[in-house]
Amino acid sequence: MPTPERSPGTQLPEPWMCFFDDLDTLIEEPIEIHCFGGFVLIHVYGVARTTNDIDYVGLIPRPLQSKLTELAGEGSALHRRHGVYLDAVGVATVPEAYQERLIAILSGTWKNVKLFALEAHDLALSKLERNLERDRDDVQRLARAGYLNPETLQSRYRSELRPHLLARETWHDQTMDMWIGSFWPEIQNP
Numbered sequence: 001m002p003t004p005e006r007s008p009g010t011q012l013p014e015p016w017m018c019f020f021d022d023l024d025t026l027i028e029e030p031i032e033i034h035c036f037g038g039f040v041l042i043h044v045y046g047v048a049r050t051t052n053d054i055d056y057v058g059l060i061p062r063p064l065q066s067k068l069t070e071l072a073g074e075g076s077a078l079h080r081r082h083g084v085y086l087d088a089v090g091v092a093t094v095p096e097a098y099q100e101r102l103i104a105i106l107s108g109t110w111k112n113v114k115l116f117a118l119e120a121h122d123l124a125l126s127k128l129e130r131n132l133e134r135d136r137d138d139v140q141r142l143a144r145a146g147y148l149n150p151e152t153l154q155s156r157y158r159s160e161l162r163p164h165l166l167a168r169e170t171w172h173d174q175t176m177d178m179w180i181g182s183f184w185p186e187i188q189n190p
Contacts, residue, residue: 012043012106015082016054022078024110026071027064034058034102036092036118036126038138044105044117047141053087057094057118057126093129095160098122120147125161131175136182143183150184 011017016039038051053074059065065088072078072086079085101119118126120142127135142148157176165172180187 015084016043019072019078019082019084020110020113020115022081023072024113026078027068027112029061029064030112030114031064031068032058032060032114032116033068033086034060034099034116034118035105036094036123037089040117040123041138041141044103045120045123045142045145045147047138047145049138049141052084054084055087055089055092057089057092058099059088092126093161093165094118094126095122095156096164097160121149121153121156124148124153125157128157128161128172128175128179129165136179139179140183148183150180150187154180 012020033054033056035054035056037053037055038049039054041047041049042051059068068086069088070076074085074087076085098118101122102116103119105115105117107114117123124139124142127139139148143150154176157172162169162172
């Protein structure tokens with residue numbers, strides 16, 4: 001299974017690189033941004049897709065959330081200058097131990113901005129709850145590109161995501177079964 005990582009010396013295409021260069025000059029202390037969504041699919045996993053935002057599910061330190069939104073969120077000066085923005089997504093549910101599997105994006109490129117991407121299985125599971133057509137397409141593209149293992153996906157769902165769902169567990173179970181049956185038809189669901 002391929003393991004992606006954006007190494008130092010590699011650059012993001014524009015306008016992303018200049019956006020983060022500018023953000024790094026505005027942020028006065030180190031931050032970690034845990035990215036997922038279309039930005040990660042495109043720039044970490046090489047999945048053909050478009051996006052003009054960087055969805056993120058985690059920020060360390062968390063108290064900088066308001067400051068980051070002010071500097072780089074939708075409608076900010078950086079957004080107007082570069083046409084892209086950061087979007088704190090509060091709806092996505094991610095596996096419990098996702099932080100242990102984060103993938104560094106351009107490690108060491110910026111003084112204060114540190115970008116991390118969700119590992120492919122965690123990224124796929126972050127799309128389970130919403131399960132829109134584009135979410136299913138994203139998961140299917142990750143599967144076709146060889147980034148997903150159905151057993152790992154199911155195991156992580158059962159052990160790290162399902163126990164923390166607040167409602168509709170049966171619906172989520174059915175969605176997972178549908179994904180497995182659709183993306184790996186050779187596998188019989190239990």
